[in-house]
Amino acid sequence: MSQFTLVINGKSRDVDVEPETPLLWVLRDSLGLTGTKYGCGLGLCGACTVHLDGKAVRSCQTPMKSIGSKKIVTIEGLGEGGLHPVQRAWIAEQVPQCGYCQSGQIMQAVSLLRSKPHPSVDEINAGMAGNICRCGTYQRIRRAIQRAARERTV
Amino acid sequence: MSPCAPIDRRQFIKASAELAGALILGFYLPGSAGQVSSPILNQEFRPNAWLVIAPDDRITVLCEKPELGQGSRTYIPMMIAEELEADWSKIRVEQAPTLPSIYKGLRTGGSGGVVNSFDQMRRAGAQAREMLVTAAAQEWSANRSDCRAENGSVVHVGTQRRLRYGELASKAAKLPLLGLNNVALKPFRDFHVVGTSVPRTDVPSKVDGTAKFGFDVRLPGMLYAVIARCPHFGGSLQAFDASAAKQIPGVKAIFAVPPLPRKLNTAGGVAVVADSNWRAMAARKQLKFIWKKGSREADSRTLRQSLERATRGEATYVAVDRGNALEVLSTATRKLEASYESPFQAHATMEPMNTTVQVREKQIEVWSPTQFADEVQQEIAQLAGLPSEQVIVHMTLSGGSFGRRYQWDYAAEAWQVAKNFKAPVQLLWTREDDMQHDFYRPYNFQYLSAALGSEDKPLAWSTRVVTTPIAETNVYSGYDESPEALKNPATVAALEWYGADVVPYDIANFRLDYAPVMSPVPRSWWRSVASSYTPFAKESFLDELAHLIGRDPLQFRLDLLANDSPNSARVRNVLQIAGKAAGWGQSLPSRQGRGIACFAGDTCNAQIADVSVDDDGTVHVIRVTSVVDCGLAVSPDGVRAMTEGAINFALTAVLTGEITIKDSAVEQSNFHDYQVLRIHESPEVDVHIVPSLEPPSGVGELGAMLVAPAVANAIFAATGVRIRRLPVDSALLQKVHS
Numbered sequence: 082m083s084q085f086t087l088v089i090n091g092k093s094r095d096v097d098v099e100p101e102t103p104l105l106w107v108l109r110d111s112l113g114l115t116g117t118k119y120g121c122g123l124g125l126c127g128a129c130t131v132h133l134d135g136k137a138v139r140s141c142q143t144p145m146k147s148i149g150s151k152k153i154v155t156i157e158g159l160g161e162g163g164l165h166p167v168q169r170a171w172i173a174e175q176v177p178q179c180g181y182c183q184s185g186q187i188m189q190a191v192s193l194l195r196s197k198p199h200p201s202v203d204e205i206n207a208g209m210a211g212n213i214c215r216c217g218t219y220q221r222i223r224r225a226i227q228r229a230a231r232e233r234t235v
Numbered sequence: 236m237s238p239c240a241p242i243d244r245r246q247f248i249k250a251s252a253e254l255a256g257a258l259i260l261g262f263y264l265p266g267s268a269g270q271v272s273s274p275i276l277n278q279e280f281r282p283n284a285w286l287v288i289a290p291d292d293r294i295t296v297l298c299e300k301p302e303l304g305q306g307s308r309t310y311i312p313m314m315i316a317e318e319l320e321a322d323w324s325k326i327r328v329e330q331a332p333t334l335p336s337i338y339k340g341l342r343t344g345g346s347g348g349v350v351n352s353f354d355q356m357r358r359a360g361a362q363a364r365e366m367l368v369t370a371a372a373q374e375w376s377a378n379r380s381d382c383r384a385e386n387g388s389v390v391h392v393g394t395q396r397r398l399r400y401g402e403l404a405s406k407a408a409k410l411p412l413l414g415l416n417n418v419a420l421k422p423f424r425d426f427h428v429v430g431t432s433v434p435r436t437d438v439p440s441k442v443d444g445t446a447k448f449g450f451d452v453r454l455p456g457m458l459y460a461v462i463a464r465c466p467h468f469g470g471s472l473q474a475f476d477a478s479a480a481k482q483i484p485g486v487k488a489i490f491a492v493p494p495l496p497r498k499l500n501t502a503g504g505v506a507v508v509a510d511s512n513w514r515a516m517a518a519r520k521q522l523k524f525i526w527k528k529g530s531r532e533a534d535s536r537t538l539r540q541s542l543e544r545a546t547r548g549e550a551t552y553v554a555v556d557r558g559n560a561l562e563v564l565s566t567a568t569r570k571l572e573a574s575y576e577s578p579f580q581a582h583a584t585m586e587p588m589n590t591t592v593q594v595r596e597k598q599i600e601v602w603s604p605t606q607f608a609d610e611v612q613q614e615i616a617q618l619a620g621l622p623s624e625q626v627i628v629h630m631t632l633s634g635g636s637f638g639r640r641y642q643w644d645y646a647a648e649a650w651q652v653a654k655n656f657k658a659p660v661q662l663l664w665t666r667e668d669d670m671q672h673d674f675y676r677p678y679n680f681q682y683l684s685a686a687l688g689s690e691d692k693p694l695a696w697s698t699r700v701v702t703t704p705i706a707e708t709n710v711y712s713g714y715d716e717s718p719e720a721l722k723n724p725a726t727v728a729a730l731e732w733y734g735a736d737v738v739p740y741d742i743a744n745f746r747l748d749y750a751p752v753m754s755p756v757p758r759s760w761w762r763s764v765a766s767s768y769t770p771f772a773k774e775s776f777l778d779e780l781a782h783l784i785g786r787d788p789l790q791f792r793l794d795l796l797a798n799d800s801p802n803s804a805r806v807r808n809v810l811q812i813a814g815k816a817a818g819w820g821q822s823l824p825s826r827q828g829r830g831i832a833c834f835a836g837d838t839c840n841a842q843i844a845d846v847s848v849d850d851d852g853t854v855h856v857i858r859v860t861s862v863v864d865c866g867l868a869v870s871p872d873g874v875r876a877m878t879e880g881a882i883n884f885a886l887t888a889v890l891t892g893e894i895t896i897k898d899s900a901v902e903q904s905n906f907h908d909y910q911v912l913r914i915h916e917s918p919e920v921d922v923h924i925v926p927s928l929e930p931p932s933g934v935g936e937l938g939a940m941l942v943a944p945a946v947a948n949a950i951f952a953a954t955g956v957r958i959r960r961l962p963v964d965s966a967l968l969q970k971v972h973s
Contacts, residue, residue: 082484099484099513106513110459115451116444118634119512120585121666125906128585156444168442175434175872178880179304180441181448181585181634206915213906215585215635216304217883219917221876 085145089114090158100146105129107145108155116156116184120213127212130185130192131155137192156184159191167191170229178216186212190226199230280404282363283415284337285356286315292387292401294321297331299340300348301606302437303636304880305935306873307348309435311356313869317428318360318421321400322387328436333628335609341630342607344641344760346933349869350837353931361418363407370407371398423867423928432872437632449604449631452591454659459512460652461519461663462492464502464672466900469529469755475505480521485514489522492651499614500708500757501644502672506652512663529899533755535578538678538703538896541752545701546574546682550748552728555736558744563695567686571783575683575772576960577943579894580676580761580887581903583911586634587669588645591661592653594619599626599650600659604633606640614643615650637884638760642674642709670909671901674709674759675894677702677731678752681772685742691784693795695744698772700732703754705764727751730760734769734940739800739835740777740792756896762884763936766834767943771961774832774944779957788948789814789831802835805925809833809862812923813841817860823953826850826970827857830948832941837932839864842882844918844945848953852965856886856918856946861938863922866929874934875922881938882920887911889943891962 087094089112096111108114108131117140120128124139131140132154159165164172167190177183186209193200193208200208205226214222280288287295296315300307308328316323331338340351364384371389372379381392388397423430440446465472477489487508494503505522509515531537564570591602592615599619605611608630616623633640645664653660664672679702688694704727706720720726728749735747761767781791792810796803810833813819823829826848833841845858861878868874891910895902903909947958954968 098511102511102513106511110511110513113453114444115447115453118448118586119450119663120587121906122516123666123905123907126585126666160443164443171442172434172438175438175876177304177435177438177441178306178876179585179633179635180437180446183441184444187442209914211913213585213911213913215583215637215884215911217880217912217917218876219883219912219914220879220920222914 085148087148087153088150089153090155098145101144103141104131104143104145104148104153105140108140114155114157118181118184120182120185126182127189128182128185130188130212132188132192135192135195137189156188159188165191166232167194167225167229170225170232174221174225174228176218176221176225178218182212182214186214186222190222190229194226194229200226278405278408280363280367280408282366282407282412283359285331285359286363288363288400288404290401290404292322292325292399294319294326294400296326296328298328299331299338300343300352301608301630301633302330303343303606303633303640305348305877306435306870307343308437309433310349310869310873311352312436313428313433314353314356315360317426318357319364320384320386321360323428323433325387330630333608333612333630335612341609344606344638346935346937348935349931350933353869357420358415358418361420362413362415365413365418366407366410367400367403369410370403374398374403374406429869430867430871432870446632448586448634449591449602450586450589450634450663452602452631452661454591454593456658457591458487458508458510458656458658458660459515459663460506460508460660461515461665462504462506462648462652462668463519463522463524464504464668465494465526466671467526467529468533468757468896468899470899471527472504473525473527475525476523477505480507480518483509483514483518483521485510486518488655489518490655492648495644495647495651498709499644499647500674501648508652508656508660516665529755531899533896533899535895535897538752538754542678542680542701543574545750545752546680546699548750550699550750552724552749553746554728554732554749555745555747558695560695560697560744560746563744564684564686564697567695569687570684571687571780572682572684573776573779573959575681575775577679577768577771577888578961579678579756579896580892581670581673581894581909582637582639582761583670583909584633584635584637584639587666588639588664589662590646590649591659592649593659594650594654594656597621597625600629601626601646601650602629602631603646604631604640605643605646606633606636607643611643611646614647618647618650619654637762638764639673641760666906667904670904674757676761676767677705677758678754679768681735681769683772683776685776685780687780687784691786693742693780696737696742697746698735700735700747700749700769701752702731703756703758704728704751705730705758705760707753708757709759731765732769733764734766734834735773737773739797739803739806740795741797755899762881763939766936766940767885767888770832770834770940771943771947774941775947775957775959778830778944778948778951782951787820789819792831792833802839805839805864806833806835806841808925809839809841809864812925813843813860813862816862816921816923817843817845817858819843826953828949828952828954830945830950830952832944832948834937834940838934838937840937840941842941842945844942844949846946846949846953848950848968850970852968854890854946854950854963854965854968856890856916858919858921859942859945860921861923862925863934863937864925864927865934865937866927866931868924869931871924874924877934878922878938879920881936882942883912883917885939885942886917889946889961889963890916893962
């Protein structure tokens with residue numbers, strides 16, 4: 082067991098866990114932030130995607146000991162009190178079906194748009210290929226990212 | 236179909252009282268007006284079990300159907316709001332409690348969510364509307380016929396006086412209850428909510444992280460459990476060593492869990508319970524086991540040989556025999572024969588199976604992402620030896636289902652673990668557990684044979700379907716669950732051949748028969764069930780016939796439609812619209828092709844796939860055009876979403892997905908070796924909905940039926956290679972350089 086102080090969604094949180102514990106389980110089990118999902122445990126599906134210093138990472142592959150002072154943002158903190166423009170685009174395009182993967186999809190899409198504000202369809206496909214949606218909302222994910230980019234809101 | 240029975244109030248109150256404890260747990264219970272002591276509740280109007288109108292105008296809809304992603308928490312309230320003439324902004328939705336004595340529809344399957352609710356939910360809205368109008372007329376001492384309901388109020392036509400539903404609630408609650416069957420329903424043409432694309436009520440919570448799935452249940456003092464299951468189908472746990480695992484901090488207990496008999500089909504194994512998921516999983520990795528393996532019969536290679544052999548042996552069940560197909564085929568001079576094969580498929584829902592259970596003295600509380608809440612309740616009650624009223628089941632959101640959550644093996648397992656603790660216990664299946672202990676889509680072979688007569692008209696057609704039947708291993712066969720039931724060939728065959736009949740194609744002599752091959756691998760419904768593989772064979776074989784005689788595949792289908800078959804006109808229509816929308820007949824670049832397929836049922840569908848095939852054999856599905864005739868589309872955008880999703884879902888089985896068994900265990904374990912469709916592989920999807928004022932029919936599974944034959948036919952058009960086994964083997968499609 083080790084003490085860690087994390088900065089999550091702008092707030093400082095203390096946890097006492099084994100250093101190898103992946104961030105995913107600390108978020109979900111220690112801190113009650115269940116918006117970040119478990120999907121595969123191997124970084125294959127993207128359901129657990131969060132931001133570490135603004136970049137998308139797979140929290141199931143991010144051990145506590147590797148985080149240091151990096152700032153963590155989860156789906157719960159993305160909109161900073163309101164909805165992030167990408168979340169609004171997700172609503173406008175009615176993307177979710179079951180919705181389980183969508184936190185990860187949205188976190189990945191925000192990260193993609195930060196590096197490529199106006200991605201082509203190929204760039205969207207490449208940037209989102211690590212996030213699985215078994216309901217098959219891919220067509221709407223593409224549209225929502227294009228909408229968010231078009232509205233120049235990121 | 237759910238019966239549209241009026242709710243018996245006494246029965247309702249009795250059941251509510253039995254579960255009074257549930258109120259303390261924040262469990263919403265609809266009561267009956269005037270029967271509950273709270274003064275606030277007394278002012279609410281509760282005309283039936285699905286609807287509460289509060290004095291502040293808020294309308295609560297209690298939705299029986301599980302929300303698996305298909306939109307039930309939107310289309311159910313739409314049906315109520317349509318007849319209630321409600322203000323949509325005042326409606327909120329809650330999951331109905333698991334009280335099967337009141338709610339008969341705590342389940343969904345077979346694309347039945349809309350169809351099975353459509354009449355009853357509109358009646359629920361109409362009943363409330365009529366009583367609110369009566370209440371207003373009495374308030375104004377006006378003629379009832381001068382009052383009408385409109386956007387959340389009743390309006391007096393002559394004076395334009397207006398009373399909001401909230402203002403009328405307490406008065407309406409005191410009126411004699413109007414029978415659900417004694418209310419007039421609107422003609423479809425007057426609908427202004429149903430038939431529009433109302434934004435889904437669950438979407439906001441699914442983009443901000445607040446939506447709670449089964450796995451998100453968090454209770455004070457909750458423990459976390461995983462089970463290391465016997466990996467071998469038909470095998471068993473011989474011994475285990477937990478000494479290293481017990482050293483992991485936070486581990487509370489490690490113990491054997493026996494397999495559950497009957498059709499629950501759980502593997503049994505060793506449970507690890509800890510104070511966090513991570514610690515439970517870490518401890519599990521330290522366990523050592525001796526497993527007894529199952530029989531070699533379970534292995535895919537052996538099974539494949541048995542299935543193929545059964546395409547030539549005796550049938551156990553003849554499903555259809557029109558005319559004299561076998562005789563015509565045996566004497567025909569021009570014949571075509573082909574065999575098609577589709578292997579096991581996993582559901583691979585994004586949320587793995589899980590259930591949370593708290594066992595108290597004389598009461599068990601269950602939180603489960605399930606498609607079938609009342610069966611979860613009954614099963615756990617039976618296992619625990621309690622009356623079912625003492626088992627409270629909360630049906631949570633499900634992170635996908637596709638048929639998987641029609642089994643309740645995982646809920647029963649969670650009870651097996653939790654009964655040893657006073658604290659609530661959440662059982663998580665890891666992705667590996669989920670992949671290796673699914674109830675898989677049956678492995679199947681189909682052998683087709685057709686005879687051509689004069690002018691190349693198909694004279695006779697026979698289809699032999701061979702599968703590992705669902706009824707053998709499923710938790711809910713829908714029939715008699717006794718072992719004797721499996722001796723009835725009709726029971727075994729019932730779920731295996733749907734979609735294989737050639738109707739409405741006009742083929743005078745047609746025979747469809749079935750032979751089972753038994754296997755210990757668990758099987759179940761997989762989105763569209765038999766129709767996920769029967770159209771692959773039927774519509775591909777039809778394409779083979781068209782090419783054999785040099786006919787255009789679309790025109791061949793149109794010409795073959797029987798004039799007197801009820802679905803012919805609808806199928807003709809969807810085929811023609813699809814052809815036009817997809818640009819059928821246009822020439823395409825080299826190694827690109829277009830393939831068509833159609834389906835006739837309560838819902839009719841035509842799909843056209845555009846593919847390109849790389850020189851190395853890689854297939855790209857560029858676009859799928861899908862034309863849907865589902866009667867009245869309750870939510871057109873919902874129909875589009877279901878169609879897009881089902882196409883993507885089924886493309887996994889066409890392009891990459893395959894579950895194989897070796898040493899009586901599943902070889903795949905996660906998304907690296909069971910590769911599901913990703914965004915860069917997903918086509919453009921162009922959905923067309925046929926305008927219709929016929930009653931609605933299901934769409935949840937429809938899109939999954941035709942993508943296999945449409946893509947296989949497109950691959951033939953692009954390469955001249957016929958795909959008869961799925962997933963597509965790209966080695967067959969490599970460009971041959973001469």
